[in-house]
Amino acid sequence: MNADSSMTTPTHDIVLLGINARYRHTSFGLRCLQANLGELEARSVLVETTISQFPMEIVERVLKHNARIVGLGVYVWNTTLCLQVAQLLKTIRPDIQLVLGGPEISYETETQSLFDVADYIVCGEGEAAFAQLCHDLIAGETPAQKVIQGTAPAMNELASPYRLYTDEDIAQRVTYVEASRGCPYRCQFCLSSLDKAVRAVDPESFFADMNDLIERGARDFKFIDRTFNLNIKFSLAILEFFLNHERQDFNLHFEMVPDRLPEELRAALQRFPPGMVQLEIGIQTFNPDVSKRIQRPQRIERITENLRFLRQHTEMYLHVDLIVGLPGESVASFGEGFDQLLAFEPHEIQVGILKRLKGTPIVAHDEEFEMRYSPLPPFEILSTADLIFEEAQEMKCFAKYWEMVANKGQFQRTAPLIWREQASAFWAFHAFSMWLFGRVERTSHINLLRLAEHLFDYLVTEQGLDEHEVGGAIVADLHRTGGRSVPQRLQRYQTEPTPPRSAMARTTGRERQERRHS
Secondary structure (H helix, E strand, O other): OOOOOOOOOOOOOEEEEEEEOOOOOOOHHHHHHHHOOHHHHHHEEEEEEEOOOOHHHHHHHHHOOOOOEEEEEOOOOOHHHHHHHHHHHHHHOOOOEEEEEOOOOOOOHHHOHHHHHOOEEEEOOOHHHHHHHHHHHHOOOOOOOOEEEOOOOOHHHOOOOHHHOOHHHHHHOOEEEOOEEOOOOOOOOOHHHHOOOOEEOOHHHHHHHHHHHHHOOOOEEEEOOOOOOOOHHHHHHHHHHHHHOOOOOOEEEEEEOOOOOOHHHHHHHOOOOOOOEEEEEEEEOOOHHHHHHOOOOOOHHHHHHHHHHHHHHOOOEEEEEEEEOOOOOOHHHHHHHHHHHHOOOOOEEEEEEOEOOOOOHHHHHOOOOOOEEOOOOOOEEEEEOOEOHHHHHHHHHHHHHHHHHHHOOOOOOOOHHHHOOOOOHHHHHHHHHHHHHHHHOOOOOOOHHHHHHHHHHHHHHHOOOOHHHHHHHHHHHHHHOOOOOOOHHHHHHOOOOOOOOOHHHOOOHHHHHHHHHO
8 A cells, every 4th residue: 555645635634543351442532632622623533442453453343534643642552553553653654743741651751652642642631732732733823842731720721522432332332421520548559549630510501411412312321420429419310311211221320439428329219110220339448547548438348238229229239449459458368258248148349460550659669669560561460468479360360360250251050069058159269260270271262162161160070069960050051041052962861952142142342241141
């Protein structure tokens, strides 16, 4: 392909390039930038791709627009690909003004390889700063500073981005929305701890936007607020909006702090039907010393009370987070917290590995707790004074396999057999994960039917469970999750015909929740 063949007539002056983790995601930040370009919005275009595409394929899509300015959002999951794309762009078209933004480039900026490739970098919130930079560059002016600090205007001063969701976005992808920005907490592992204040959107404008999205067909809403249940009055208004809407086929996702659940919020959550609301609840650790150390004050008694209420008295789908590798947290300590959490039977326990996100204060513990992070994205913990390298690697296996076997809900009947009658569910699953890795020597691309056979072998051969009970559980799970065929060696335990394949074979969004309720 001749890179110069389309350079005679510009199609857009500004390309906003988003490299998402997967197609189902949308770049909310880039839509915010585009919506606030003023008269330059008409001269801009949004190009979205995913990390599964090759760098040159992405570059070719950008170059088709013959832009003067390319804005690229940099995150921990796409930083390596962003560097490759940036290098190619500047090699092929050195005249392009490359502007970088996003959380990964906003801190420790000048130490990164991307700094040398970029023409300009906008740190922090970029709506106003990026718009001004584009105006200056198109007017032929050269800003004095390469690194530009973004500002945080009042939310009612920003143009709404929701009209920029296309019909395809609404039909096939997650609709990200925000009711507030910022977080009042100071958890040292999180970039939100650097925000100075929490700012809410104007309720009247927000609900008008939501109505417009719903009229266009939007049903899958993910609120990106770091703390949805901070302003209880606004939280209740949002819940009432969806509860009272004539449509009731929504899939809503909220992130909330676990120890703030007053009676009025409890009452509102009790009114939602099964499968409509997913709550993402960040526990991170049950160890009070670790919690205090990372400046995450938690009232454990209140947390456990709230988890028990949500699980027993509401139809909320609970996705709860724990983090491996926090300073002072050993495998044994983590395991105690894991068992404590599992006792409340959340639908998913997300076992995350601590990442050293640029700019976060977690580095304050590097020396005392011998924190060693990978120099490669996503900069995960390699070892600490309380977690040797081998243990960290084992916990990465644990996290991957827990996601496959437990979180996805594909083995809802079979998975609990791993820890049934065991003193610790954590150590029981840890033993299984070490056995499985020893057998397959990988933590991804494991066929579902092969995984079913591995589970059968482990539970029957290694654990001595009754083969008919195990086989029956596995067959029932395979049938329930979309009419999966049964491996030949397990067909002897099949008592009913395999049902037809269904959409429940998928593992994203509402299908994952419905699988739990089937």
